Amino acid sequence: MEPLKIVAALALSLVMAAPPFAAAAAPPAPATPGTVDDVVSTVETSTELAASQSLARRLQRIDGLEGVTVTVRDGVARLEGQVIDVEDRVLAAQIASQQPGVEAVENQVELSTRLSDRFDAAVRQVTGKLVRLLAATPLLAVALAIVGLAWWVGRWLGRRARVNRLGEDNPYLDGLVRRLVQWIVLLIGVLIALDLLGATALVGAVLGSAGVLGLVLGFAFKDIAENYVAGVLLSLRRPFAPGEHLRIEGFEGKVAALTSRATIMVTMEGNHLSLPNALVFKSVVLNFTRNPNRRFDFVIPIDTGESVGDAGELGLARVAAVPGVLADPGPSWQVRGYEGVGIDLQFFGWVDQRSTDLGRARSEAIRQVKSALAEAGIEGPRSVQFVHQLPDTGTAPRVPSSVENDPADCDTSVNRDIDAQLAAEQRALSGDNLI
Template sequence: MTRPKLPIVLLACLALAAPFVVQAQSAAVEAPQDAERPNDTTAGRQLQAKLGSNDALQDVTANIDDGVAELDGTVLAQAQKDRAGELATETPGVSTVVNKVEIDNSLGAHLRTTYHEVTERLVAMLGRAPLLLVALLVVLLASWLGKALSLNLRLLRLRTDNPYMDGLLRRSIRIIVTLVGVLLALRLLDLSTMAKAVLGSAGVVGLALGFAFKDIAENYIAGVLLSLRKPFSPGDHLRIDDHEGKVVALTSRATILMTLDGNQLQLPNALVFKSVLLNYTQNPKRRFDFKASIDAAHSIRQAQTLALEAYSGIDGVLDDPAPSWNLVENAPSGIELQFFGWVDQRSTDLGKVRGEAIRLVKAAFAHAGIQPPRTVYHVVTSREPGASGPPATPVEPVHGANVDTSVNRDIDDQLAEAQRAGAAAAGNMLEHDKDSP
């Protein structure tokens, strides 16, 4: 009896079963793929949820059929329509997108959208009213604290005798403390991102403003430097280039003078800082001078002696330094002499003393017969009618009694009023705030 060969039988069975095994494996592979891919209903719910979460796409509807998503509805801008298409493309189960969304440019649609946005924001603000109240209290408290610290610089050991820097420190401290309060309030309102953006753009804005307001910044810095150097004080008599007057105030932008005519003059601080500045008040002693001419036939020594004796006795002319003189020119046409004297500006007016000195010297020369240079000659060929002799020349008195040489106070009242106005406006950086400790 012949036994069948088992390997041949097994091979035949495997050959018959192979197609079924391959088909089962293919079904096993395809089954998970179909399970991973959501059906149209699930994909539609997911896409509609995405569209509904976007306020600008509330009016957009989606319908998915066999993987094809059809979008319909209206939006206000092209960017919103494109965003709806992107959301549909990103949704699992969607292979094709048909975007039929229309753009509504009507005024009514935009007004309705704006109304809804404003309403939502107002409702949100009302919901956060307690937090807003706390943030407002923080800002007010910071402002009060900044003011209190600015009025008590001794607590911070920042007290300075420089009026300008004192005012600058007070304003800086108040601004910094208030700004810290504003930042804390924004933090409470969960707006710290906005605060960072504002602070980050402050540098760029500051640079742009620096170029735009270059002159203002230059005058402000010059004002700070003038305050540090202190070349003048309120009431000082100054000459700045061709401008002359008494100091009213030094503000952050300009130096204010009261001219001797009683007019208010404002000079930019940058101009004052860079100009030649002459302060007549800084030194109480001031010298005056004047010139006198005599005929070349007269004695220089006699004229000099008479002149010095004439004006040295004027009330207000100092003995130290003593009056002096100088020979300017000795020419055939005449002799020119120059005389000097000193006064104390705190009690004596230079202009009045100088005028009286000229008058007395002229009178002394007239009494001594010392004539001015004879540059014009009057020839008399016959006696003029009614003339019995040479015309009488009025002679000035040679004494200086009862002469007013006090300090000129013409504009003092106007100057004081202008200074009070500057202090009331808190613009005078040369004086401390009277309310400060």
């Protein structure tokens, strides 16, 4: 500021010291009273006016800041007017602070509460986006073509990605690998399309939030994720196959399907049973079908006065004669226990579950042993004895018929009662079955 004052003082002294002929050469100008400070103030005012006009033009070129007015005085820019968003108010202050000659900003801009202003701003924003979208239509078409091509290439590669080429055939893993390949190729295509459209910031935001989103979903869907992982592990280990007879945590039935979340079974009563995969994976699974040979047993009590050896041999012969009972390993018997009123004889027999039903064979074996002991006069335990005189009717006592005691007439075939329901469940879950 001092150089300006010096220049103004020199100019004023030169004017006052001008020769007389200069005044005669031109008509005298009206006298303007003033000092050096007045001249400097005039120079400062013109500089501030130029700064105000420059800053106003910058604000006018920005959408949303058209209603902001600027006044620059003594190095302080005073902003007034109304805007729609808080971001516009902050942006106006930032632009003013970057203007040369502005040392401080007094932001008096207010937020407009008029509905018409907000509606006009929304219309302008939507119109601007539509215009930009129309201008980017060729790039958008190319981006969509890239995504479509990635989807087709992913399906093509997925159909040719098979795990069973490396070893064991696993339909679920084949499907999982196919879907994984499809999604990876499609994701690559989407990332290329977004980069082509200039949406790299969106790509970074999506990739950055994927980890956080994964953690949130992991906690929110812990049980679902646990069952899904257990289903994958069960499909890899394959502890059972469709149609096999299992007992899991006290639940018994035949396997219909293994889905991503549950193991579906049909109980022996024909009921639909769904067990969570996590429960199945952590439980003790008893598979009755994996080994085709299965043993049955039953207990027959006899009186303490009867011959244990004779009763055992008679019963053993009848068990061996039951259709479906295997000769290797053959049937056997043992004394299970002795009580004051009787002796318990336990008989064992083996059947091939592929051709013989265990329950039917056991039932027929019990009937045959009981009949053999009755024919031999071997009685059961007698805790209390009754004497009953039958009237003489002239008829012989009833003797069990040969048909009743003939084991060839019994049915020990495999039980097919729930096969139809089991097949229906397997058909219904064929798309989700992992085994």
